[in-house]
Amino acid sequence: MDAFRARGFFVVRDFLDAEGRAELRRACDVALLHTRALSRETGHSTPRISLLTDGVACLQDDPGALERIAALIGSPRVCALLSGLACPGEEDTPRLKDAHYYHEPTRRDWDGDWHRDSQLGQADPEVERAIVATTTSVHFRLALEDDDRLEIVPGSHARWDTPDELRIRRGADRTTPDMPNAARVALRAGDACVFHAWSIHRATYLRAPPRRTLDALYAFARPTVRRWTSPGV
Numbered sequence: 001m002d003a004f005r006a007r008g009f010f011v012v013r014d015f016l017d018a019e020g021r022a023e024l025r026r027a028c029d030v031a032l033l034h035t036r037a038l039s040r041e042t043g044h045s046t047p048r049i050s051l052l053t054d055g056v057a058c059l060q061d062d063p064g065a066l067e068r069i070a071a072l073i074g075s076p077r078v079c080a081l082l083s084g085l086a087c088p089g090e091e092d093t094p095r096l097k098d099a100h101y102y103h104e105p106t107r108r109d110w111d112g113d114w115h116r117d118s119q120l121g122q123a124d125p126e127v128e129r130a131i132v133a134t135t136t137s138v139h140f141r142l143a144l145e146d147d148d149r150l151e152i153v154p155g156s157h158a159r160w161d162t163p164d165e166l167r168i169r170r171g172a173d174r175t176t177p178d179m180p181n182a183a184r185v186a187l188r189a190g191d192a193c194v195f196h197a198w199s200i201h202r203a204t205y206l207r208a209p210p211r212r213t214l215d216a217l218y219a220f221a222r223p224t225v226r227r228w229t230s231p232g233v
């Protein structure tokens with residue numbers, strides 16, 4: 001928890017043994033291989049497929065595969081890793097938003113954009129800044145093969161951008177290799193990583209070696225106060 005507060009991420013080595021990994025990889029590969037067979041883009045030029053939208057139709061033929069994935073991302077072990085990460089004022093219960101399977105591209109190598117997930121669909125940086133200051137959203141990911149593609153700017157989850165960072169992630173050169181203080185997160189097969197989705201991060205995508213990383217995104221909610229109105233009001 002201290003590492004998460006200070007740097008915005010932590011790695012849990014050997015989270016899953018070889019047998020568990022092989023089972024989970026078989027399950028996720030069902031979705032990836034079917035998705036690739038059905039599309040010329042999704043699963044080929046994309047960084048990831050959504051296991052709950054793109055892949056779910058494919059998983060319907062193999063309910064055991066969907067169960068295996070759901071069992072992990074809803075497991076007490078994963079929830080225990082997320083416990084205590086919410087901001088003050090947020091509920092401690094993580095809410096699952098989506099589950100993705102990150103894969104290698106099949107046609108060309110490319111570099112991803114530096115971003116905070118909070119900027120996606122958010123045109124106004126000042127609105128985004130308020131979201132970053134008051135809410136928490138986290139990725140839990142599990143490498144099923146060695147994966148060193150992700151880079152994060154440690155500590156960026158807990159503060160707003162420097163002028164250089166803002167110029168890069170909202171400017172014209174979002175794929176630059178020159179992001180100050182970026183750190184590479186190297187996972188070995190079986191390692192898990194939790195990182196704050198509002199951290200400044202990106203990945204670079206290579207056709208080889210194969211990338212097989214399961215990633216689930218969770219958010220924490222603020223308790224809502226329901227206001228009842230009197231009949232006729």
Ligand SMILES: O=C(O)CCC(=O)C(=O)O
Nearest residue numbers: 047102117150201202203
């Ligand atoms: O690991 C990756 O490919 C990058 C992940 C990412 O940028 C994201 O999920 O927002």
